[in-house]
Amino acid sequence: MRRQARPAKKTAPTADNRTPASRLSAFIAEPGPERKSRMFSRIRQDVDDTPGPWIQAARALHVSGDIDTDVYWYLATIFVEAIVYRLSAVDPDLVRISDEMVAIEAAHGLSEFESFLVSKGPREWRELSAAWDRRSLALKVAYLRAHDADDVAHAMEVDHELVAQRAEAGRQQFWPEEAEPSPFFPPQHLQ
Numbered sequence: 001m002r003r004q005a006r007p008a009k010k011t012a013p014t015a016d017n018r019t020p021a022s023r024l025s026a027f028i029a030e031p032g033p034e035r036k037s038r039m040f041s042r043i044r045q046d047v048d049d050t051p052g053p054w055i056q057a058a059r060a061l062h063v064s065g066d067i068d069t070d071v072y073w074y075l076a077t078i079f080v081e082a083i084v085y086r087l088s089a090v091d092p093d094l095v096r097i098s099d100e101m102v103a104i105e106a107a108h109g110l111s112e113f114e115s116f117l118v119s120k121g122p123r124e125w126r127e128l129s130a131a132w133d134r135r136s137l138a139l140k141v142a143y144l145r146a147h148d149a150d151d152v153a154h155a156m157e158v159d160h161e162l163v164a165q166r167a168e169a170g171r172q173q174f175w176p177e178e179a180e181p182s183p184f185f186p187p188q189h190l191q
Helices: 020-029 033-047 051-063 069-087 092-107 123-146 150-158 160-174
Strands: none
Touching: 020 033, 020 051, 033 051, 033 069, 051 069, 051 123, 069 123, 069 150, 069 160, 092 123, 123 150, 150 160
16 A cells, blocks of 8 residues: 555544444434435544544444444444554654655655555665555554454454455445445555
């Protein structure tokens, strides 16, 4: 996966004071696709600041039988991605890797907002991209374990493709008519 841009200014959290479990339950039960999409956008804004309680809420809904494994893995993977986004500006390894990648991009004439396709970059850039992926995975796995999602963490370590497939199946339960790829899993041509 490609490295992420460093975080921009945070948006204010929503004014919804319900617990993550209550909000996820309402989101899951919402029949209207437009309202469901708005609800999920607001949830994701709040997840950016504190993904842990949201991961734990998704797990609790899974354990209680309110959501299946595919939906649980979709929510957990979407929520844990927020930690990498946040840490991309402060984790020393991610900052170093990003800076080195940007330097290579600049040396090849790419602008600040341009990058290589993962499979098309120079060898040293691809190696850095792979290092970013390894560090990102380690951060996600550690965060998932710290928030009682050992099953998803283990699956990410053992078979990331399976997690991607199951999470995509979970996404399809909410938005089956969408033809575009999930924001968490890039199209295959970018791999």
